[in-house]
Amino acid sequence: MIAVSMVHGGPGPQFISKNLFNYILCEGIFSPDTKDVCDPEIQMMLQKIKSSSSVECLRSTVEVYATMLMIAGCLCHVIRELSDKDKIVEDYLKWYFFTRNAACIQRFKEGLTTLNVLEAMKQNPSGFMKYFCFSEKKITSEIIENLFKAEFSQPGSNRRQEEVRTAAYWADYLLDIEGKTSFAEPSLEDILMFSTGVSSIPPIGFHPKPTVNFLHNESPYPIAQTCTNFLSIPIHKTYDKFKYHMNFGILNSPGFGQH
Known part of the structure; x- marks a missing residue:
């Protein structure tokens, strides 16, 4: 529906995040932030991991949230350094936004192939981004x-x-x-x-x-x-x-x- 609407002169959706837009096109940087997470429990977990001040504290936090991390496949990390917390958060965010929604994203991409819209997006990503992603720019x-x-x-x-x-x-x-x-x-x-x-x-x-x-x-x-x-x-x-x-x-x- 979005592809057909845009080709026939309709407005762009302007609700896709820049991270998802780049992920769909398999290019650019797609690194979501913890502030993009709406679930308060998950956001709390990620904030606690990010704020860990020592390796022992990080290991303890990971142990508390072991089930949630295991579901996302992030429990395989062997924690040796404090910097490992960044990798854990990054992997969880990519799973939360992209991996677990892979089937939905794939169907969305298949829909965008209608009338070659997806191909046009790949050829001119910056031109299409302003029509797919939210922007504060207003009409003057x-x-x-x-x-x-x-x-x-x-x-x-x-x-x-x-x-x-x-x-x-x-x-x-x-x-x-x-x-x-x-x-x-x-x-x-x-x-x-x-x-x-x-x-x-x-x-x-x-x-x-x-x-x-x-x-x-x-x-x-x-x-x-x-x-x-x-x-x-x-x-x-x-x-x-x-x-x-x-x-x-x-x-x-x-x-x-x-x-």
Whole structure:
């Protein structure tokens, strides 16, 4: 489903950890940390092993958690030095995240071979990572402004003058939304959803390219055609009126750009 969705212009999953992503592609560094473990008992065990201050303390801790370590195949270590604790933790983490889930990961990889997505990932891992792995990077007003191509009337016409003014309102509006502090205003993701039907930019981009044009005495509110990524914004004499009607139109049309 993920492979088909991405090939047909859908957004990436963005929930795969970087360690799992690298493991799937059999390249890069995949070294999970104890903080990635959700099970409190297992996390406690690993923290105690890591914090062992002597060989005797390490041996004692390993003995306490012998059953858990044996299940993971980590009890075969002969502890001679304190540095052995790092190897024990590393081996357990690789078993916890990868070895015990090998069958599930293999089925996931087989699914990604659909439409040659897995092969494309191997050829361009850095390009695909941002669409498979979580990132704090957010959509900015500049990204939205550059994403939408404006359609203007003939130069010198009265319509063109109104459209130029409204285009400036549109740019200011995006900046205001980027720095919004109230739930009474939409987010940049809401604007993208209203205009295109998705809240993030798809891996292969938008086809057709998003376009913004201007409503002359047709509607005081924005109108969108999500099938063609077409956004029509209203023309108002003042910025405050423009912002009010944009907010109202977008917030009252969740999911799709219906007027």
